Each structure stands twice: as structure tokens, then as C-alpha cells.
Amino acid sequence: MPEPFKDITLDILGELQRIKQSTYSSDFELHQDVSRTVKRLGDGHAGYANYCYDSLFVTYLPFPLAILAQPGNENVQNIHIVPEASEIATIVFGGGTLKKWHSALGRNLSDFDGARIVSIGGKDPWGVVDAYAAVSGGYQSKTTRQNSFFSSDQLLSYRMGDFAQSALPIWGDSVLLTLVRNGTSIEETYDVPYLSRKESGAVNFTNAKELWANNCRPTRSTNGQSLVDRASRKKEKTATGTEVVSPDDPYSVPARFQRDPIIPQVYRGRRLAVSSLINDGPQLDITLPEHLIATGNVSGTGDMNWFVLKDNKTAVLRLLSFSGNFPALQQNVLDGIDAVKSAGASRLLIDVTNNGGGFVCLASWLHRVLAGPEPGLDFQPGMNGSVRAQELPKKIVDAIVNNQTGLPATELLESLYRPSEWKSIDNKTFPADDNWLNPGVEVQINGVADTFSQSIGDTCLPFDIDPPKARPFEFKNIAIMSNGRCGSSCSLFSILMHVRHKVKTVVVGGKPGTSQQYCGIVGGQSSSFALMDSELKTFGLKNDSLAPPDFLTNSLQGIVWKLVFSPSDPSTFEEFVSHPAQYTFPLLPSTVNNPRALWEDAARRLWLE
Template sequence: MAFALRSIIALGGLHFALSNPIQTPKDPCAVIGGQTWVSPKDVRACYTSVRLDPIIKANILEVITKTLAFHASLNYQIQAPPPYNDDVQEDLMTDLARINATDYALEYDFHLALSRATKRLNDGHAVWVNACYVSMFVNFIPLPLNLLPDDRGNQDVHIAHEAFEVVSAEFPDQIDFWQDALPGNFRGQLESLSGAKVLAINGRPPFDEVNANAAISGGYQALGTRQNAFFSSYRRLSEGWTYLLGDFAQKSLPLDDQVELTVIRVNRTSPETITVPYRSRIGPTATPFNDTASWRSGNCVAKPGTNGRNIYAPGEPPPETSSVESFEQQPAIGQASKMHAVHVMLHDTPLSTVLLPEHLQPTLTPLPGSYGAAQFHMLDNKTGIIVLGSLSDKSYDNFMSGLYHGLLSLKSAGGTQLLIDVTNNGGGFVCATSYLHRIIAGPKSTTEPQALLDKRIRVGPLAKELGRVFSAGGDPAMLMLFNPLRLSGADSQPLKNGTNWLDPSFDVIVNGRPDSFSQVLSKECPLGNYPYPFPPPDEALFDTKKVVIIGNGKCASACSLFLVTMGKHEGVRNVVVGGKKDVKQQYCGAVGGQASHFTAKLKNHPLAPPDLLVDGVQGIVWRLGIGIDNPGEPEEWQDHLADLNLPLTRELVNNPLAIWKEVTRRMLN
């Protein structure tokens, strides 16, 4: 049987029988079983009712440790260089050894330790997710927040003006609970909190809470981006415009029961202090359960999509979905399109389905080529808009065709300048970034043969074995990413059949640790016959000096590859919207080089991770992109400073059309 690693990786088996619930008079999981809404306290009571089985602990740690042998950033993250030297300082292997030596009575406490350790990498590709706990129930409070300036330009935290409208639409079955839970004269007055200025959260200045969350949220190297995630924002997905509640109003674990807020309501002058409860709603990917036994059997053990499979084994079709796909920050990809390389973030909550209020949704007419998360509009008679909520969708061919026809539509409509909105774009198809860049900028040295970063992969002992297997023809159908026939060297020429491209590898010292990386690899996408429905035009469609990219810093993976190459090669300007004005705003993060799925015929190798016994996902970055400004270091750790940090105002916040008009006024007209 083939051994399957996932660089957004999921490996597993079956071990429900060894779970050992603590004996209590009443099953605490039965209290929340079959319920849609419950209290966080009751969820924690269920989660903390299961003792940690030493076999489960050993299995998870072995899988994570052996998987991380492929994580290309591991030693760099011990101490990241400037400008991230204060943000990333995590020696994960030392932490895993500490966790291994710690005696955890409860499985939930063990999970928290692993989750916090991997999140300290501040790398959304390399998190540990256990579906038994993560987003099984999601914690909500009906008060999404914004960061808005006052008349003197000082930024203050506010409850979103649209808060009541949003939560009434999303949580109609819970609004009465929150209305009745408000104290005293506030009872039934939840709507009156919308727009209120927040003076304190749990008795502390609001940004103390923002920064406390940024310290544990993970995902992005830059502090500014993690701060921005605390607040509400928008995103375009296949189904339409969605509203992200932010880390304050939505949490993936039942960590908080309530929050105390000191506020000044709109048209009031006196501070008022209230306490508002969090509520936990069962997650969309959870398997319904009635008690501890059914919770564990339905949600905590490995599933057919958890572990790797032998893609050459007859009669072993792929599962409809894998565990990892539930947490990838991109729309679901159809089975026929999964062969294409992806570079995408993991997150411990599924994609938001909360709708952006209709009055905040852009009213511009979509142009031909608009498809799913990629939409094309004309803002005025010369300004084209590309909305990229993701760089992927169900169909690779349809998505790529949409990019081509959408850009031609903008040009045909008279577009001579371009705004690209990548707010909350978590990545997608790697080749989409090169294609989009090439169509916009035209044929030149920075786009031909492809507009992508060169890269190297980390080479450990098991990786060397993979090189040997594939150089000997171990993948005749060319389905696996380690196959040299799918790769090109530094000269952009395809590697020859039989090439062991990992021999020799090149030894380096990173943060005092010995490490080893492969030769330089070049292009990602096949040349000659482009892997696109249409070859790109023979000339540039737009002057890149008249292209501006907009986001909130939460652009990662394939999205980062696009922004970095457009910014550093083509001089495209980048705007971060809504960041704290005294904090440097990076326009993207978690660049990596590729986080994708790969398979190898070394299932029984002693260095190969075993099957996971739980339904878990451990992410890694398979390879690192080589820096543009400093080719001696990965692009991951180099500066991506925004050209403009645009403060949000009452008129701009969560209003894409208003933001596009303001950025056009400031940057293009």
C-alpha cells in the first residue's frame, strides 16, 4: 500500500475503543447531544470528560513529529529574521518534546497544548487541527467589532454599526436568548449596542484584548495582520459576499463563557458596563451525536478521508472529501481539478457562510468571465475591478477561463487601470497566480517562462528515499509531486527521466540547527501547451504602474505568491485597509512555496508517519520560495510593507464599493 503524506497532511486509523471517559453520574456529552445551541460551559464539560489515552498521545506526537521532517520552515521559525523577529520565535521540536514529557490527564488539555504550540509558528500552513474539538462547536457573540477613527484621527474599537443586522440574519433562533440575557435596562436592547464605542473589554483597554488574541491566533507572521483578524471584514466566495465576524465574535473552541464590555452607545455620553454571554453552535462539519460514545465514534476517530491512500491500488477510489478540505481556506475543489497544485491556508474554522448585509454589497454589474470567487466589474469608464476572494473554485478549467475572459472584458470595456481586491484570500491554484500575472503584465523576463518564485524543498532522510523511489520510475502515471518529470531545474528545463533530483542536497545551518535543502526548482506549470484553457495574450493588458491591489493583510499562500511577484517585479502598489496606524502593515503573509498533497510508496518505512488514530490534520509547507530582494533567504521572511494603510471610516468599513472608490481617488486618479 502506498504511503500518503499531505503537506496539508491528514493521516489516521481507528482507535475509539481505547478512549476512556471519566465516570460521572451523568454523561456530560448527552447534555449537548442533539442540540444546535448550547453554553460553552457545557461544551467544555463534554470535552474535559475524556481522559488522555497514552496510545492516542503517542500516535499523534509520532505523526506530527515525523510529518514536520518535511516542513521547510521549521528551523527558520525558531527565530525569524527582521521584520518578523519579534513575531515568530517558536522551537516547535523542543516544545513537542516538552509536551511528550508532560503528564496530561485530559485529552482536551493535550489538544490545547498541541494547538497552541503549532499556532506559535504564526504560519497558517502548519497548524494542528483535531476535528474532535476544533469547530465541533463554534463560540459566537452577537457583537462583531470594527476599528474606526474619531474626529481627530485616533482609532477606537467600536461594535460594528451593522452588528444587529448581521446577527439577526445569521442567528434568528438565538437573538431572543441574547436579548433576554442583557442586564437591567439593556434587556431587549441588543440593537442599541450597534455602533457603540468600546472603552474596555473585560476591564482592560480594548487593544490589550486584541493583542492577547494576536499572541495565540496564529496564521500570519505579521502582528498587524493578526490584529486585523480580531475585527469583522468581508470576503467574496462562490456563493456571494460573506461577512467574517472576526476573532472576537467567533471562536473555534469554547474558551470563553461571557465578555464584559464598557461602552458608550451612539448618541450617548456616559459609559455603561454590560456582560454578554457567548453561545456555542454545532459546526457545519460535525457529525450529530447524542452522548459521549456517539460523539467519539462520529467525530474523533479517523475517517476514510483522514489518511493517505494508495492511488495505484485497484478498487480504491478517493473519498468524496478529505479531513483537510474542511479546514482549507478555499472553495471546495471538484475531484477532476484536484490534480492541480494548490497552495492554501488551513484555519480552525470552516469558511464563513454569514452574509454581508445587502446594503453593503457592491451593486456593479458583473462582466463576462465572472465566475465563483473571481468577479469582474467596471467602477467607472477607465477603472476595472477584479475581486479575488479565492484563487480557486470547483472547476480549474472554468476558473482559469474566467480569469482570461474577465480581464479581456475589462479591457474591452475601456479599462486602462486596475484595482484587485484580495481581502481574506487564503490561496488556491498555484498556476492561477502565474496566469493572472502573465495576462496583466504581458510577456517579459518576470513572466516568462512563468511568474512564480524559484523554490527549494527541505531534504531529510525520508525525502532522500522518495527521490530514489521516483527516480527509479515509482510513479508511472506522473501523479505525484516528487516525480522529477513534473519538475524543472533552475534553468527552467524539465528534469530528465531517472533524475534523482534530491541527490545531492545542500547542507545549511539555520538558527544553529543543521538543515538540508534541494537544488533550485523553477517552473510550477507545464510549458509549451499551457495548462490553461487559453494561451495568454501576446502583449500586456494593463500598465502595471496603474494597478493597485487592496486587502486587509490576510492574503496567503497562492495569493501571497501573486502579490509578492506583482509588487516586487512589476512595481504594483499595495493597500492594506483598516490596520492600526502605528503598526507596520504587511500586505501578505505565509508565502511559503507550496503546501499541497503528495504521495509516496514508502508506507512501511520507519521514518514514515503511521496512520493517525484520530480525525486530525497536520499542515506543512512542502517547499520554500526563494526571496526576490534577497535570494539568499526565503521570501517567507522578507518585507512586504504596504504602500498605504487606509484607515476605515464609518462610510468605508465593510463596504467594498466605497473602499474601491476611495482607493481609486487616492492612488489612481
């Protein structure tokens, strides 16, 4: 990878060969090696989870951390236990667990709120953060991976950060923390025990046999299913009047810990493309303390919420993801703008902290609405892209073009390779018999030859709602803010707004002296093993020498299906472009994990009031 992403360059095929030739003492040891290897790709779209182990038990410390600036002297920044740590522990764990920590530490947890960290395990805390970032995965940018170590808010919920919450067991039973408690100047060292508890979605077990049967075997949605088989079962049900399959479709709901259905939703006869990250643990199961929850919501639905700050000039769009009910979210873009404009707002701060993506077309719609009727946006409100065109995908398209299944096009909506699913960059839909992966385009990725498809254009048009005829906010009055953990569709939106319209970009927090990236991973469109496996089984390619076998475990593998081209250089994939934020603002004890206080502070700094 080019700078600043050289640290995540990985020969994944070589690593898989190494794993294949290795001997492991247990299946768990094998899983750890596979998991850590995939994470080194630094790409959350290609994330891997094995539900036999990942977050079967979640391991906790009672001390979420944050990088806090010293009030009155913001050049001094250190790693601290967050001021609300004891409140979070009370909310999450309850009395019995708290007593164990109290007993081990010899103090109430509230005594540690806001404490400055001197060392972790006897090591400099910044060194520990860097070591974590080297293996944590999920994001290309090292600074974004560093930020994942720390706590953050998700509007109504709370992310403890990867120091205080782990999806896999930690080596050792405790960690030594040297710290200086608030109101003291003395360094003290405490041996803080880890505590684990079964994740709520894990099925109970009492022995290894039950563990495997209840949590480790593949489920109905782990591997793919032929669309031909599904269609024939529907016909059988219709003909006999009997229920031959379960009424619920396991592919129509999200996999565990994920936000989007395994097979993307269909809306108005069109498959809604998704770009989102793979999670290996619970995301929204911890509630933010009530006094930190933002008030003054003037509009919202699902993960989209609108606020007006006390200056009555600045509106805030808190966008947790681009996932959910697509038509409701699409409409709320307009309703929210109307609500904040009616309240007098002339500026918009968009907070995309911890936004892992979702609907690609929602990102394009939000961009089109905020940009107004700019030239070309009613032709291409998103980004052009390309998919890999190696031999196996080409065989899939050949089978579709030659009507190998005999299924009508309506039964093939789930196939990502249908020619009529895509458009040229001239906004013309490919004919149903267009072998669109031929000829492929030879490219060099990190010095390695690869084959991609021709450039493909936007698939979101026409929108089913008319966008406003005028731009709702001047570009100079729009800013996008996050902790750097903005990925997938969130990145597509943020990049379009910044590159094409020069809106401000801000990262809050982060290691002092580093260049923060306003988006952590780009991609273009994501998929999964189950969906790709369905393609192979549908078109008779499961026994092809290039086809992977079924999972034998309860696993989820994400796939980067499409990459987008840079809006500033159509010959370059945006994936390999650096995205430094224009501004980096510090977190303060008064603003950390306090959304409204943070928005007020950011607005004051951005617009110098």
C-alpha cells in the same frame, strides 16, 4: 525568525517533547496545548485541526468589531462594534437566540450598533488584541494576526472576526464590555454572554461514546493510502467487474473547512500545485447583508469577480481565493479584462482581502497576463523554489528512481517527489531517473542547519491558453488591496507584482501607528499529512524510524512543502522577507464591510481624484 517576525520563532521539536512529557486531565486539554503550540508557528500552511473539538461547536458574541476612523478626523481611530452588527446577528442566529441576548443585556442589539469599545474584560482593548495576536497563529506578521481579530467581508459572505467567533470554547460564560453607545457620551458596562451552537458539519451525539464514534475517529481521508494498493484495487475491479471500493475518492474533495482537494487536481496530465492555508472553522457560512453586497458585476466565475466603479475608469478584480475550477478561472482572467476594458476602465484595483491562496499556476498566469510580455516571463512567470531534502524524502526519491513499486509513471501522478514533476531553473524537466534531491544544499534557517534541494523552476509552463500580446493596464494604474490576510498563492502573486513591477500595495484597516504587511504568509507550495503519508506507504517507508505514525483522531495537519526564493535575492527564501504595504487607509463607518463603498474610497485615495 528575523524582524519583524521574531515573535513567532519557536522550537517546535522542543515543544512537542514538552507535550509528550506532560500530563493532561483530558484529551481536550491535550488538544488545546497542541493546537496553541502549532499556532505559535505563525504559519497557516502548517495549521492543525482536530475535528473532534475544533468547531464541533462554534462560540459567538453578537458584536463583530472593527477599527474605525472618525469621519472628518481620520487621525482618531478606535475599536467599534460594526454598524451592521445587529443585522448580522439577525441573519445568523434568528429570534430565539436574539431574545437571550436581549434579555441578558436589557436592550435590543441594534442599540449597540457602532458603539465605541472602552475596555474588554476590564482591560484596554488594544492590549486584548495584542494578547490575541500572540497566540492566534495563521500568519507571520503580528499586524495581520491583529487584523484577524476584526470583522471583514468576503464579497457575498461575512467574516465575524475572531473576537466574535471562536473555533474552541472560551474560558468563562461571558465577557465584560465597557462601551459608549452611538449618540451618547456615557461609558456603560455590559456582561455579554457567549452562545455556542453545533457546527453544521458536526455529527449529532448524546454521550461521549457517540461523540468519539461520530466525530473523533479517523476518517477514510485522515491518513494516507498506498498508491500501489489503490492501483491494485482498480485492476481487481476491472478484472472482476465488481465494485470493490467506494466510487467516490475521499482524497479528491477538500477536507472539512478547506477549499482545495486533499490530493491536488490533475489538469492536462499535470498535477496542479497548490499553496493554501489550513482553516479550523467555517469560512463562508454567514451572508453579507443585502444592502452591503457589491453590484455591477461585469464578469466572473467562482471566486473571481470583476466590477467597474462609477468613475468608469477603475475596474475592480475581487479575488476571494485562487481555488476552484482551474480552466474556468484561467479563462475568466482574459474575459474579465476584456469586459472591464470594453467598459472604459484604464485602472485596476485588485482586492484580495481574506484570500487564503490556491492554485500556484493561477497566480503565475494572472501575473503573466497583467505584466504582459516582459522579458523572462515566458520562461519563468512565477518563482523558483526549493524543498527540504532530509533523509526520509531522499529515500522516497531513491525508491522512485529504482522503480521499487513497479508502477508506471501515470500511476505515480500523486507523488510530489517524481523527478519528472519538476524542472530546473533552466526550464528543463528532470529525467525520470534523476535523483534530484542528491546532493542536498546545506542552509542555515534561523541559525539551525538544514538541507534543501537544488533550486527548482516553474512547473506551470507551457500555459494552455495564449496570454495577451500587450499589457492590459499600465503598472502605475494597478493596485493590490487587502486587510493583510493575503497568504500562500495570493502572496506569490502580490509579491511578484510589487517587487518586479512596482504596483501599489494597500492595506485597509489595522492598528493605528503600525506597519501593515500586504501579505501575511508566503510559503511556496503546501501539502498535508495524508498526502505525505501516502508517499511513505507507497514506497514502503511507513515503518522507517523517521516516519510518523497514523493519526488516531479525526485530524488534519498541513505541511509547508516548498519555499520560494525571493525575486529580488535568489539566495534568500521570500518567507523571511518583510512586505510592508506602501499605503494604509482607514476604515470608516460608511466603508467598513461595504465592498463597493470601500473600493470607491480606495480608488479616490490611490489616484487622488
